[in-house]
Amino acid sequence: MAKELTSRSENYSQWYNDLVVKADLAENSAVRGCMVIKPYGYAIWEKMQAALDRMFKDTGHVNAYFPLFIPKSFFSKEAAHVDGFAKECAVVTHYRLKNDPDGKGVIVDPDAKLEEELIVRPTSETIIWSTYKNWIQSYRDLPILCNQWANVVRWEMRTRLFLRTAEFLWQEGHTAHATKQEALDETMQMINVYADFAEKFMAVPVVKGAKSENERFAGALDTYCIEALMQDGKALQSGTSHFLGQNFARAFDVKFANKEGKEEYVWATSWGVSTRLMGALIMAHSDDNGLVLPPKLAPIQVVIVPIYKNEEQLNVISEKVNVIVEKLKAKGISVKYDYLDNKKPGWKFAEYELKGVPVRLAVGPRDIENGTVEVARRDTLTKEVTSLEGVDVYVEQLLNDIQESIFTKALNFRTEMITKVDSYDEFKEVLKNKGGFISAHWDGTKETEQKIKEETKATIRCIPFDREEETGTCFYSGKPSQGRVLFAIAY
């Protein structure tokens, strides 16, 4: 099955490593687990970026950019935060190289040691809040609603392609507010933006909820998340939005004068999604023929493959196809007419399936004669012949259908994979044989969650916002519970 993201899995080199993206490792270097995103893979990321950026701007946010390097001292200012990130930081200690006096190559110049080490950002809360300090004096300066598109580095012990790479691309929103309520609203608003993006663009259904204390972001008072389910039954945290309270404002001494002229600490949020979403996209929809991309994120939405024996035939076909291409473009549909004769039609069919192109049109002599075109859809791998006249309208509708159909398929799968469980035996049984989300009562304590994790590797993915009010008893401890939470094995 083409669902594992492992290099040894059957189809990896065929459709994943070679075509979409490659975790490329510099030889003999300490650059481990970083990823190279090839042009086609990057085009998908660009589509995601564009859609998200639009949504951020529609909710009043602006983009900004902050430094890659963060002075070490900034990190020690928020205790929980440093605890969370200290173990996975890349540290810059020198600023110069020189020729090795004893021979070949270059060495780090020992005379060029930095007074204070610089940390390559694992996340930008600290550098941004030290900057915000200078931007904020009065309630009139608030709110600040900034987002940055950037790369960050987390020196993970073990990396997993897309899901946990040492360097990754992401966006991080950092907002500052005058009131607690406004910050809470912002936190909630952004998790909703993420959920909308996941469901409407990626066609990946997600559960919105709050993290348990154990799983919370380092330095946050509350973490909201969206959790998606992959085809192998494992959960993937796909986006988070944090209510930071006044923790960072206190740490960086960011105060403002309120309407009464009194000094108060600023309220903060941060939120982010990363190239991990590409992993989610791939693992949620792909099949053994390769990628299945939702039309809204497909760099190429329609590919047209002519079938011909000679140039004369091609010319006749092209004349008809060019009209369609123009019509599709006029509708804002990205279309590629692959008329080159260096590959055969069969090869092209397989190739574009591998790349997840949602709709393929094939036009050959037979179609020219009958005024028809063959339309194939990637998600169902079905083909039908339709009239060439008006195919643009047909395709436009089809793209919408595919978008919806991919989502419905994923949603049905997820619904099937949420299992209600009331005993520990049942819990273990479902984890082992079925996977997916397990909806169960939990007593709300760290200790219970920790023990369940140790014994089964399952963690609480979230406490869903829309859970039913239902009292019960914790399946593990037998203590009273206020409602069900979702457990799962996660990536």
Next chain:
RNA sequence: CGGGAUGUAGCGCAGUCCGGUAGCGUACGUCGUUCGGGACGACGGGGUCGCAGGUUCAAAUCCUGUCAUCCCGACCA
């Protein structure tokens, strides 16, 4: 950082036990026939066998070291 595996042509691999100077599939190039689901034939180009030492007349193969990757843990977004 522990346990296991791997490193040989762009990619996927065989060859290693038992040392004799590197091969298969695919991709690539030329020509011809093909072209409605990854075409076929003929010829051809491409490899410091991860790296560094050692043993030997001779090392992809044996020995030592080292680097890197993958999988399983621990850790984490």
